[in-house]
Amino acid sequence: MKQQGTAPVYSASGYAALDAYLKIQRPSKTFLMVDSNTSACLPGFVGQLPHLDGNFEILEVEPGEGSKSIEVAAGLWSVLLEYGADRNSLIINVGGGVVLDLGGFVASTFKRGIPFINVPTSLLAMVDASLGGKTGINHEGIKNQVGTFTSAELVLIDDAFLSTLPEEEWRSGHGEMIKHSLLSGQNWPQVLKLTHQTLNDVHLKQSVDTKLAIVQSDFKENGLRKVLNLGHTFGHAWESWCAQHSPISHGSAVIQGLHVALYLSEQHDALKALGQSYPWIKVDADALDDLWTLMQADKKNAEGQVRFVLLENIGNPTFDCPISGDQFYAAVQQLNSL
Numbered sequence: 001m002k003q004q005g006t007a008p009v010y011s012a013s014g015y016a017a018l019d020a021y022l023k024i025q026r027p028s029k030t031f032l033m034v035d036s037n038t039s040a041c042l043p044g045f046v047g048q049l050p051h052l053d054g055n056f057e058i059l060e061v062e063p064g065e066g067s068k069s070i071e072v073a074a075g076l077w078s079v080l081l082e083y084g085a086d087r088n089s090l091i092i093n094v095g096g097g098v099v100l101d102l103g104g105f106v107a108s109t110f111k112r113g114i115p116f117i118n119v120p121t122s123l124l125a126m127v128d129a130s131l132g133g134k135t136g137i138n139h140e141g142i143k144n145q146v147g148t149f150t151s152a153e154l155v156l157i158d159d160a161f162l163s164t165l166p167e168e169e170w171r172s173g174h175g176e177m178i179k180h181s182l183l184s185g186q187n188w189p190q191v192l193k194l195t196h197q198t199l200n201d202v203h204l205k206q207s208v209d210t211k212l213a214i215v216q217s218d219f220k221e222n223g224l225r226k227v228l229n230l231g232h233t234f235g236h237a238w239e240s241w242c243a244q245h246s247p248i249s250h251g252s253a254v255i256q257g258l259h260v261a262l263y264l265s266e267q268h269d270a271l272k273a274l275g276q277s278y279p280w281i282k283v284d285a286d287a288l289d290d291l292w293t294l295m296q297a298d299k300k301n302a303e304g305q306v307r308f309v310l311l312e313n314i315g316n317p318t319f320d321c322p323i324s325g326d327q328f329y330a331a332v333q334q335l336n337s338l
């Protein structure tokens with residue numbers, strides 16, 4: 001099984017690579033894992049794989065975070081046993097980040113690990129969740145508390161799946177693409193202006209390559225990989241706070257977090273450009289204490305300090321930057337007044 005970030009294959013050549021994998025590996029059984037939305041992607045997908053030859057079982061879960069649970073994972077292990085799955089069986093995850101995280105977790109733990117393939121269908125899964133070898137489920141209401149570092153055998157990206165993706169889900173992936181372009185410095189203002197209609201394989205590949213280059217230099221997140229948390233320290237706290245009031249998507253929360261990171265990095269031009277595409281959402285002064293408390297619980301902190309990823313300039317991130325409560329409160333107050 002692969003142990004580090006796997007480079008994806010794209011569209012037609014991707015289907016050819018996956019079909020060749022099926023021809024050579026000849027899995028004893030193949031399982032297609034979907035949720036009840038991404039099951040609609042299957043007819044087009046299966047039709048491009050002659051060596052699948054109609055010989056598969058479908059594992060379908062409910063859409064949403066609720067499926068990333070030990071109960072759902074245990075149910076899937078049982079179904080695999082019922083079908084007689086063995087170490088030579090294969091799971092192909094066709095879906096967003098939830099299906100990929102769950103399917104990867106089930107595969108990497110069943111019989112101490114069977115191979116799996118990721119076929120992301122959401123933008124976020126294409127540029128983020130399908131890459132980097134993290135699998136996982138949620139536990140005790142906390143995201144991704146249990147999981148493994150195990151890479152997929154192959155990642156196939158087909159942007160045709162995006163035609164049915166709801167706009168809010170598109171924005172979620174766009175937030176991560178914006179983050180990648182800030183980290184790499186590649187095409188930063190152009191990526192910001194992308195829309196559902198203008199996005200193509202070249203943009204996807206650039207974003208994917210940025211994440212992969214970082215992951216491959218630090219697979220187990222001991223150092224540089226932390227830069228992928230740009231925008232996430234405040235973003236996660238904002239997402240959790242909003243969840244108790246008026247829930248927002250992960251992508252919207254990350255974009256809000258990027259505002260804070262750019263402000264603290266003194267990247268004023270980039271902050272202005274971001275605000276033109278995605279305006280800052282005013283934060284109620286009453287929420288600041290709660291938000292600070294939430295950020296203090298961030299698992300990336302150390303030595304009792306809240307630590308941010310910041311940018312020395314566009315394309316040049318730095319991590320483990322301690323930020324005091326005073327700096328944070330001042331930043332949000334300034335952003336509110338712009």
Ligand SMILES: NC(=O)c1ccc[n+]([C@@H]2O[C@H](COP(=O)([O-])OP(=O)(O)OC[C@H]3O[C@@H](n4cnc5c(N)ncnc54)[C@H](O)[C@@H]3O)[C@@H](O)[C@H]2O)c1
Nearest residue numbers: 037063096097098099121122124125128129134161164165
């Ligand atoms: N493993 C990692 O490194 C990593 C990185 C980032 C995020 N994640 C995880 O990914 C998850 C979020 O991923 P997501 O945003 O893809 O969420 P998701 O899987 O819940 O997908 C979002 C929604 O879009 C639907 N959908 C997906 N593709 C579709 C398509 N082509 N057409 C129509 N509907 C479609 C899904 O059914 C779902 O309702 C979170 O659980 C997060 O923790 C993991």
